[in-house]
Every structure is written in C-alpha cells, then in structure tokens.
Amino acid sequence: MLIKKSNSTKIENSKDCVVWEYEYPSKNFSFATALINGRYPDEKKVTNLECEEVYYVISGSGVVHSEKGDFEINGGDLYFFEKAEVYWVEGDKLLLALVNAPKWTPEQHKVVD
Numbered sequence: 001m002l003i004k005k006s007n008s009t010k011i012e013n014s015k016d017c018v019v020w021e022y023e024y025p026s027k028n029f030s031f032a033t034a035l036i037n038g039r040y041p042d043e044k045k046v047t048n049l050e051c052e053e054v055y056y057v058i059s060g061s062g063v064v065h066s067e068k069g070d071f072e073i074n075g076g077d078l079y080f081f082e083k084a085e086v087y088w089v090e091g092d093k094l095l096l097a098l099v100n101a102p103k104w105t106p107e108q109h110k111v112v113d
Helices: none
Strands: 009-014 017-022 030-040 045-048 052-066 069-074 078-081 087-101 109-112
Touching (some): 030 052
Antiparallel strands (some): 009 017, 030 087, 045 087, 045 109, 052 069
C-alpha cells in the first residue's frame, strides 16, 4: 500500500507544530511526520496515556524536556517515549518521523500541568 504525502492529513497542533498523519488500516501502530519550530505544546506539557512513541529526527535540532531529564536531539537521533511519559519539546526546524504503538488517537493525547 502506497500512501503519498499529498494524501496525508495535515494537522496544525499549535502555532509551532504541524503534523502530517498517514492513515492505513492497522491498529497496531501509526506513522506521522512533524515539524516543530518553537515550543510544543505552546504551554504546559503533554502525555500519551495509551501509546509508546518514537521520535526519529530527520533534520533540524531540538530539546526534549521530559520528566526523565532534558535531552538534545539532532539529525539521526531517536527518542523513545514510554507510555504516559510527560514532556514538552523545543525545536529549531525540527523535522521528525513519529511512530506510535498502538495506533495514536487524539483521545489518548492529554495536556497536563
């Protein structure tokens, strides 16, 4: 199955974060790309209550601020988020490949203090 970027769904999560969701018939995992140029989320922190998530850095740079510490990320790096890990991200033209298992849904994603 081929899914072209032109068939992905563009979602503007914030003024600094745009995501392209690639839909396919699997409940086991999901795939998206994201561009973060600034802070995501704009305020507070986020967590995913159901998924483990992988950020693979295609290009750019950034910092993952997690309850586990602050981690600089650059092209070729991978950051693994455990289920329910609380975090926020600063990006400088940070282009990411995102993989979630099981499949990501908006209801799982929560903004927290």
